[in-house]
Amino acid sequence: MRELNLDQLRTLVTIADLGTFSAAAGALHLAQPTVSLHVSELESRLGAALVVRGGRRVLPTAIGAVLIERARRLLRDADDTLDAVKRHVEGRVGRVRLGTSTGVVVNLLPRVLKEMERAFPEIDVEVSILGSSETMARLEQGTLDIGLVATPMAKPRGIVVSHWRSDPMVAYLPAQWKAPKKVSAEWLAAKPLIFNDASTQMYRLTMEWFAAAGCSPRARIELNYTEAMKSLVAAGYGAAVLPLEHAVKVELSKMQGIRVVPLAPALLRHVGVAHRSASTLDQATRNVLDTIAQFRQA
Template identity: 35%
Template structure:
C-alpha cells in the first residue's frame, strides 16, 4: 500500500463505472485533466494499463476489472475499520444518502427522520427524491447508500427487502353524489379524473390497473403534486387516485371522500441497497428504521 493513493483508486473506479473522464470529473468536482493525471499516475504506480477507449467510452482493461474488485474490498475494509472505531466513540456518526419517492418523503418518512435525528444527532441523513429508475441509477453510481422504492425492482444485482404495502384510494369531492362504495376502472372512466403526471411510478401503477380492466383513463389534468391533486378534487373539478399513505389521518383535504379500488390496487415498498455496500453503523440505523415502518408482526 506504500505510495498507493486511495483518492486515485476512487477516481479510477468513477471513470470505469461512468465510462467517461469528464463524467468522473463532474462527480468529483475536479477538472478533466486532473482526473486524467490521477489515473495516469495510478497506472504508472501499478505498471499496468487500467482503462482503454472503445468508441466514446472508457472501459476497464482486464487488469482494470481485477483492480475494481480489489477496490471494493479495500473500501469495505476501510469502512469496517471506521465502523469498528466508531464503537469506541459516543453514538452513531457519519453521512447516509437516502433516496425515495416524493410521496413517501412527504407523508411517511418525516417521523422516522425526526426519530433518527433525536437518537443520533451526529448522523447526517441526506434525502434525495426521484422515481425508481433514477434511484437505481444513483445506487449503481454509488451516489446513494440506500433507496426506499416501489417494487418491482429490475434484477440488476441489488439487495431488495420488501417492507410495507400501500393501498391506492380513489378520492371524490365532498358534494359528489352518489359516491360508489368501491371504485372500478369503469366507474373512474365515466368521470373527470385527475392523475399524477406521466413518467412517475404512481401514474404507471394506476394506468396498469385500469388497463387490466380493459380501459385507458384519460385525465382532465395531470399534476406533479399530491397536494395539488387533493385541492383540485376538493374544488369539485374531478376525482383522483392517490397512494393511501397520502390520505391517512388528517392528511386528506377537508371534506374529501376516500374509497377503495376494485380490484384492490396495492404497491409494495422496499429497501434497496447494493450487495457490496458496507453496512456502517449509520447506514444500519437508517435501514433498521426503514424496516420498522412495516409495523409489529409484519
Template identity: 35%
Template sequence: MDRLNLDHLKTFADVVELGSFSAAADRLSLTQPAVSLQVRQLERRLGTMLIERVGRKARPTAAGTELLLHAARIDAAVQAALEAVARQSEGVMGTVRIGTGATACIFLLPALLQRLRRRHPRLEIVITTGNTGEIARAVEDNRLDLALVTMPVSSRSLELEPVLEDPFMVIAPPQTQLPVPASPVTLAELPLLLFEPGGNTRRLTDEWFAQAGLSPRPVMSLGSVEAIKELVRAGLGCSILPGIAVRGDAASGALTVQPLSPPLSRVLAIIVRRDKPLHRGLKETLGALRELSGSPSASATSDAICED
C-alpha cells in the first residue's frame, strides 16, 4: 500500500479501545483472523509493531500510542468530509457566483436573494457587478456561474433566457412639469444626465434619440444610477433611467417620473454556459432568478406614475 488504509486504521483503533481482537471483530462484524490480518498489514505498512499482548489484553506499543493520536484526528477529518458531502447532496450548499449590472444588483436582487437565503441559509452567494460585455465574458470564462444582464448578448457558448422587460423612464426634480409627450425632440432640449458610455443602458438611450435623428450631448455622464438620481433631485437636469431604478421614487414623489414616447425598454436575461454542470445550489439560484419573469417591477412603476 502506498497510503494508509482507513479501514485498517479503524480496526487497529477498535482493538486498542476494546483491548481484544475478538471484541473488535464483533464490533466490526468481521472474523477474528480478518481483524488480525488487517492489523498485521498496517504494521507492515508502517514497519513497526503497533499492538502487543500483555496477559490476555491487547495494548498499544509506543508506536501504536503515537499512531492513535493521529488516528483520532484522521477520523475527525474523514467524518467532517463525509458530513460536508452529505450536506451538499441533501441540502443546498456550496458557492454560486452571480454577475449582474449595478442597477439590477441594487433594485432587483436584494429581495430575491433574501428569499433565496431564507430558503437555503447554507448557500454562499458571491455577486460581481459590471457592464454586460464584461459579465458575459466572465460567464464564458467560467469565472462566474451565471449572470443577469441586459440584452443583447451574442455568444454561442451561452444559454440565454429572457426574464424581465424593464421600461425606461424620464426623471426630473420633484414638482417639475415634464413635456408631454416625453419624446426625443422635447427631451433633447433639456439638460440631460446620462449613464456613461460603454454599457447597454447608454447604448439603448443613444439609439432612442438616434431614431429621431438626434444626438444630444449630456451635461454630465455618470456610472452610478444613485448618483444620477441625487443630481437630478438637486435640480441639475433630467435623466433617462431603467424603470426598476425609479419605481420607489415615483411612488414617494421624490422624483417626477414619466414614461417615454415612443416607449423604450430593455430586456434582462439570465445567461449561463451551455455546458455548465448545474449543482443543486446553482439550480436553486436559477429558479429564484426565473421568478423575475413574474416580477411586478415594471407594472409597479407604471402604476405609481398613474397614481401621481
C-alpha cells in the first residue's frame, strides 16, 4: 500500500469535525469533488469504508474513527515539524558560536546578550573567551560563527570584518598616586605597570603607543583578564592601560581605589565584528549580527 497522504487525512479529519463534505470543502478552500476524491482514494487504499454517507451529517465508521484518531496525531506532528523547521529558517531558534575578549565580555557583550534574550530567547549564543588572533583562526576553521576582534589585523580569506566601535584607551591608576590631568608615555613608563598578555592585540596596541614616545617599559605582571587587572590597580600594585567603554563610564563612581586619567597623546582601541561571507550564514547568525549592530557606535 502506498503511503498515506497528509492532505487527504486532513480532509477526512475536517469532515469529521464539521459533519459535511461541503463544510469541509469551504474550510479547506477545496472544490467539493476534490473532497470526495480524497475520501474515496483513502477508502480505496485501505480497502474499507471510512464514513457513512447519506445522512444529514457524515459520520465515521468504526475503521474511520480509528484512522481519524491516528490522523489527528500525524497532522499535529507534521505541523509541529514544519513549525520547528520554519523557526530555524527564520532564525528564531538555533545555536551561534561567538568568540570575544574578556574586556568585551565584561562590559559590552552583556548588553548584547540581554537584547538577544528579549528578541530571540530560543537562540543559544555560545561564548568563547579568546584572543583576536585565535578568534580569526577559528572563524576560518568554521568552529566559530562570529568574532568580536581588535582591529586592524590580518583577516583570512573568506572572513568579513566590519567596524563596530572605537573606545579611548586610558590609564587606570591607584587612587593614591599623584598624577597630571593627562599622562604621557614617559610618565607612565616610569611607574610599575600591569599589561595585557603579550599574545593579545591590546598588548601590541599599548606597546606601539609607548614605542612612539621612545619608551620600552616592562610590566610587573601580564595577564589577560581586564577585571583582574583593575583589581590589581585598586590594590596599588601598578597602573594599567585599558579601554574606557561607555558602560564603564557610568560605573566609575563605584570603582574603589582607582583613578582614571586620559592619555596624551590619545589612543583608541578599535573593535570589529568578524564572520564568514554573508551568503554562508544561517538566519540565527544573521539575527545575532543584527543585534550586535544595534550597539555599534554612531
